[in-house]
Amino acid sequence: MWAAPGHCLPLATLLLCLLLQQPGSSRAWKQHAPRLRLTYKDLLKSNSSRLLLASGDGMDFQALLMDEDRAWLMVGAKNNIFLLHLDHPNREPEKIFWPAPKEQVKHCQLAGRNVETECANFIRLLQPFNQSHVFACGTGSYQPVCAFIQLGARGKGARAPRMQLVTHSLESGRGRCPYSPHEPFTGLLLGGELYSGTSSDFMGSSAAFFRTWVHGAEPSYIRTEQNQDHWLHEPTFVGAYAIPDTYNPHDDKVYIFFRETAMEAGQWERRHIHARVARVCKNDVGGKRSLINRWSTFLKARLVCSIPGPQGTETHFDQLEDVFLLHTRDPRNPLVFGLFTVSSGVFSGSAVCIYSMAAVRAAFSGPFAHKEGFDYRWVEYKGRVPYPRPGTCPSETYDPLLQSTKDFPDELISFMRSHQLMWEPVYPQGRQPVLARVNVPYRLRRLLVHRLDTDSYDVLFLGTGGSSSARPGDTAGQLLWHSASPGAPSPDSSSRCFTDDGKVLKVALAGGASPAPEVISLEEISITKVPSPILDMKLSPKRQELFVSSTHGLLQLSLYRCELYGRTCTDCCLARDPYCTWDSKSCAPHLLTEKKRARCQDVLEADPLSQCQDTAEGTAVVEKVVFGVEKNSTFLECLARSPQSSVRWLVRRGEETAPSEVRGQGGGTRSRGGFVPRD
Numbered sequence: 295m296w297a298a299p300g301h302c303l304p305l306a307t308l309l310l311c312l313l314l315q316q317p318g319s320s321r322a323w324k325q326h327a328p329r330l331r332l333t334y335k336d337l338l339k340s341n342s343s344r345l346l347l348a349s350g351d352g353m354d355f356q357a358l359l360m361d362e363d364r365a366w367l368m369v370g371a372k373n374n375i376f377l378l379h380l381d382h383p384n385r386e387p388e389k390i391f392w393p394a395p396k397e398q399v400k401h402c403q404l405a406g407r408n409v410e411t412e413c414a415n416f417i418r419l420l421q422p423f424n425q426s427h428v429f430a431c432g433t434g435s436y437q438p439v440c441a442f443i444q445l446g447a448r449g450k451g452a453r454a455p456r457m458q459l460v461t462h463s464l465e466s467g468r469g470r471c472p473y474s475p476h477e478p479f480t481g482l483l484l485g486g487e488l489y490s491g492t493s494s495d496f497m498g499s500s501a502a503f504f505r506t507w508v509h510g511a512e513p514s515y516i517r518t519e520q521n522q523d524h525w526l527h528e529p530t531f532v533g534a535y536a537i538p539d540t541y542n543p544h545d546d547k548v549y550i551f552f553r554e555t556a557m558e559a560g561q562w563e564r565r566h567i568h569a570r571v572a573r574v575c576k577n578d579v580g581g582k583r584s585l586i587n588r589w590s591t592f593l594k595a596r597l598v599c600s601i602p603g604p605q606g607t608e609t610h611f612d613q614l615e616d617v618f619l620l621h622t623r624d625p626r627n628p629l630v631f632g633l634f635t636v637s638s639g640v641f642s643g644s645a646v647c648i649y650s651m652a653a654v655r656a657a658f659s660g661p662f663a664h665k666e667g668f669d670y671r672w673v674e675y676k677g678r679v680p681y682p683r684p685g686t687c688p689s690e691t692y693d694p695l696l697q698s699t700k701d702f703p704d705e706l707i708s709f710m711r712s713h714q715l716m717w718e719p720v721y722p723q724g725r726q727p728v729l730a731r732v733n734v735p736y737r738l739r740r741l742l743v744h745r746l747d748t749d750s751y752d753v754l755f756l757g758t759g760g761s762s763s764a765r766p767g768d769t770a771g772q773l774l775w776h777s778a779s780p781g782a783p784s785p786d787s788s789s790r791c792f793t794d795d796g797k798v799l800k801v802a803l804a805g806g807a808s809p810a811p812e813v814i815s816l817e818e819i820s821i822t823k824v825p826s827p828i829l830d831m832k833l834s835p836k837r838q839e840l841f842v843s844s845t846h847g848l849l850q851l852s853l854y855r856c857e858l859y860g861r862t863c864t865d866c867c868l869a870r871d872p873y874c875t876w877d878s879k880s881c882a883p884h885l886l887t888e889k890k891r892a893r894c895q896d897v898l899e900a901d902p903l904s905q906c907q908d909t910a911e912g913t914a915v916v917e918k919v920v921f922g923v924e925k926n927s928t929f930l931e932c933l934a935r936s937p938q939s940s941v942r943w944l945v946r947r948g949e950e951t952a953p954s955e956v957r958g959q960g961g962g963t964r965s966r967g968g969f970v971p972r973d
């Protein structure tokens with residue numbers, strides 16, 4: 295089983311360190327422990343990352359925009375926009391310096407804001423406009439501004455595109471970009487119109503969902519009604535996506551994801567935050583006599599993500615943090631991945647729930663909610679529903695008299711003034727989270743999903759960060775994460791850092807988005823030198839890279855580090871990383887091996903070890919031989935890479951004797967990373 299150490303000293307004691315791995319029991323056993331846990335130093339050693347941008351003073355690399363085909367990555371940061379050329383990693387990034395005017399910085403300081411972390415132009419929105427122009431918005435030191443960025447598309451080929459700010463396109467960013475660098479918001483540019491969910495004043499109150507023309511020429515806009523709590527109540531916007539509903543383009547809608555203080559739940563007791571999905575028709579232009587410049591198709595429903603508890607109770611994760619839309623072959627039916635957190639005095643956690651568009655649409659086709667009765671309770675609306683059904687997009691295809699929302703009958707407009715909320719919530723697939731992390735020392739804040747072409751698994755990349763900045767009054771956002779006192783919420787919660795900030799968790803869902811996929815925790819990587827929240831992530835499937843930004847830097851991270859799983863077939867297969875496979879010599883990335891999935895078969899398979907020859911009765915044994923000399927107390931290192939391994943020490947004295955196991959502290963002193971033989 296092991297080669298005799300022929301050249302060894304006669305008195306040598308041979309110590310064997312056996313790393314044991316338990317196969318097939320990942321579901322029950324140390325479920326959350328990742329196969330690999332890498333510190334920032336480990337990551338640098340692994341040669342699988344590259345620091346693209348760094349700043350000591352918190353540049354806040356908040357906005358990433360990638361063009362895979364044209365191989366560039368645009369980065370919005372404090373007072374700067376960078377353009378990186380992905381195919382020429384050694385080329386200096388192009389840069390636009392775009393600070394806020396001096397008077398405005400002074401203004402901001404006089405208003406009591408922090409000059410370093412608030413009174414600057416934090417670039418927060420980067421949206422593609424056309425082949426040559428990107429639309430950008432920044433906080434402008436509490437006076438938001440937007441402008442076009444031109445990419446010198448002329449002279450294709452080797453010449454670098456020269457990026458510049460189109461100064462004559464500068465215009466107000468009010469209602470498009472938040473005033474604060476920390477307020478979550480959402481912006482989506484579609485056909486020259488910007489859909490944005492943001493607050494629109496210095497105090498960060500009165501947030502709304504807007505649509506504005508970005509071309510200045512037409513000052514038209516449309517928004518949610520002001521000061522109407524049943525439309526929106528202290529909302530925090532998380533995402534907006536265009537999703538077609540039918541094959542009729544008149545039906546095209548924009549879906550908006552956010553959280554808000556729920557009017558229908560406990561107004562007088564503790565306030566409740568609910569996660570929401572809302573939608574509007576793209577062709578909504580508001581009403582004619584009433585609801586002028588207001589959405590006339592805005593409807594919202596609750597997004598439920600909860601774990602069933604004893605006696606029919608449910609633990610709700612209501613704090614929506616991030617949404618990822620996973621596109622499928624059918625553009626009308628992407629999968630919606632939602633990342634939620636919950637925090638209370640006794641309990642904190644994060645969860646991922648998956649929603650089908652069918653479930654979302656079902657809620658919008660169901661009954662409306664309504665406030666009625668002597669105590670103004672929210673109940674299901676049972677009255678007559680006007681024609682066309684509220685929320686329907688105007689289309690000549692359905693009714694030649696309805697060419698625009700201005701043609702909607704008064705009865706419908708009047709209904710739409712007071713009925714935004716649907717009665718039925720949207721439940722996730724399988725009625726529960728596909729992944730939940732409860733009472734862990736980190737908070738999941740960013741989510742990105744990579745579906746591998748086979749459809750049988752999805753890989754989730756989850757970024758950790760402090761509590762996402764809360765809007766004034768958004769108490770749940772500021773409540774106890776670790777042990778902060780609820781009586782004294784920090785005014786700027788996003789600047790709080792936890793030592794577990796700045797990590798990326800890689801988790802595979804075997805069985806893809808099936809109702810109960812198996813969760814395989816693969817990696818937990820610190821991607822920042824000092825803990826700082828992950829701000830944004832972008833995936834390049836073509837390059838097999840992830841781009842991760844934080845307060846202090848932008849890092850390029852390979853999707854896998856297969857060789858770190860170990861040197862044997864068993865190690866490699868047991869890791870069950872869908873990016874890696876055994877190529878008969880080493881654990882190697884799938885894409886780079888010719889025999890696709892030749893040795894380690896599908897991660898779904900019950901016994902991933904059947905094809906590995908180095909297996910011992912279902913237990914993977916990695917044998918590591920270390921030499922110790924008698925009367926020598928040199929530390930013998932044997933570090934189990936994976937937290938799912940356990941270590942056994944065997945000792946063999948002389949050449950002929952059989953090895954025996956070292957039990958207890960006999961023969962030496964055991965430590966986590968090794969063994970010190972007793973002298």
Ligand SMILES: *[C@@H]1O[C@H](CO)[C@@H](O)[C@H](O)[C@H]1NC(C)=O
Binds near residue numbers: 339340341
């Ligand atoms: C990383 O790269 C350095 C220099 O190219 C090399 O010496 C080292 O062995 C590499 N490490 C790994 C884990 O590949």
Ligand SMILES: *[C@@H]1O[C@H](CO)[C@@H](O)[C@H](O)[C@H]1NC(C)=O
Binds near residue numbers: 424425426427442
């Ligand atoms: C893109 O939009 C800009 C700004 O409106 C315009 O000047 C430019 O000509 C457009 N470019 C293309 C290729 O359409």
Ligand SMILES: *[C@@H]1O[C@H](CO)[C@@H](O)[C@H](O)[C@H]1NC(C)=O
Binds near residue numbers: 921
């Ligand atoms: C103890 O063992 C180590 C490693 O085998 C060796 O480098 C060292 O010289 C030894 N020391 C003594 C005192 O024998």
